[in-house]
Amino acid sequence: MTIHRRLAVAVLAFLGVAPLAQAWGPLGHSVVAELAQRHLSPAAKAEVEHLLSLENKTSLADVSSWADEIRNDANQQDLWKNTRGLHYINFTSEKCNYVPPRDCPDGHCVVAAIDHYAEILADKKQSDATRLEALKFVVHFIGDEHQPLHAGYRDDKGGNDYQVQMNGKGSNLHRVWDSSLLLTHSNDWKAYADELDKRGMVTLPPTIAPFDNSFAQWAEESCRATAQPGFYPKGHKIDDAYVKAELPLAEERLRDAGRRLAEVLNIALSN
Numbered sequence: 001m002t003i004h005r006r007l008a009v010a011v012l013a014f015l016g017v018a019p020l021a022q023a024w025g026p027l028g029h030s031v032v033a034e035l036a037q038r039h040l041s042p043a044a045k046a047e048v049e050h051l052l053s054l055e056n057k058t059s060l061a062d063v064s065s066w067a068d069e070i071r072n073d074a075n076q077q078d079l080w081k082n083t084r085g086l087h088y089i090n091f092t093s094e095k096c097n098y099v100p101p102r103d104c105p106d107g108h109c110v111v112a113a114i115d116h117y118a119e120i121l122a123d124k125k126q127s128d129a130t131r132l133e134a135l136k137f138v139v140h141f142i143g144d145e146h147q148p149l150h151a152g153y154r155d156d157k158g159g160n161d162y163q164v165q166m167n168g169k170g171s172n173l174h175r176v177w178d179s180s181l182l183l184t185h186s187n188d189w190k191a192y193a194d195e196l197d198k199r200g201m202v203t204l205p206p207t208i209a210p211f212d213n214s215f216a217q218w219a220e221e222s223c224r225a226t227a228q229p230g231f232y233p234k235g236h237k238i239d240d241a242y243v244k245a246e247l248p249l250a251e252e253r254l255r256d257a258g259r260r261l262a263e264v265l266n267i268a269l270s271n
């Protein structure tokens, strides 16, 4: 069974039993990873701990920004060049509907990357080192995919070309969403994860059906979020009103990402 199909089955089972009630910078990635870690099944937790122990790490948060960090590692430049385009997807339609040949040519986008690395992670025939690398990519890319501007449609490089003013300083909308917005609330990822976890389980949107397309659906949600009125700030200014209006969306995306990452890992590492 493919990871898609297993995810579909598990999500359906999960909903059937109990319908329960969100590239980030290091803060956002750590929050997502920590939220996921808290919702791992015993089997997945044991396997995650085993794989992380290869690098003397103990938590998913420890490795959640590795896929970005290799950019600055002289020994990992080939890997960085081959994977730098996997952190995002640029939708070419404002309808935000995922059409693989158009939006993800040659499988080179975040949607296909999650699928690819989740399959490797689930494959016990692969070496532990290969599966650990896949785990690190899955943790990072599911986080990235939930940052709305990693899956936008406008021709502004995911907000990187959209200049804004925040606290009297120049920035761009992508950077605001990666980090600055969350940092208005906290710079302590553990405390932030505590706080978001207390808000309870997230509801998986009922539109996610037939579930074997979840990774694409999550990107489509991000894309649609960037199209909401007000997402692009009036007058290019990030003020208190913008933070008040948009921080809840950012936090919802973190919660969704964390819960969904746990689901993917629970399925991939179920036996």
Ligand SMILES: [Zn+2]
Binding pocket: 023, 024, 067, 068, 087, 140, 144
């Ligand atoms: Zn990234």
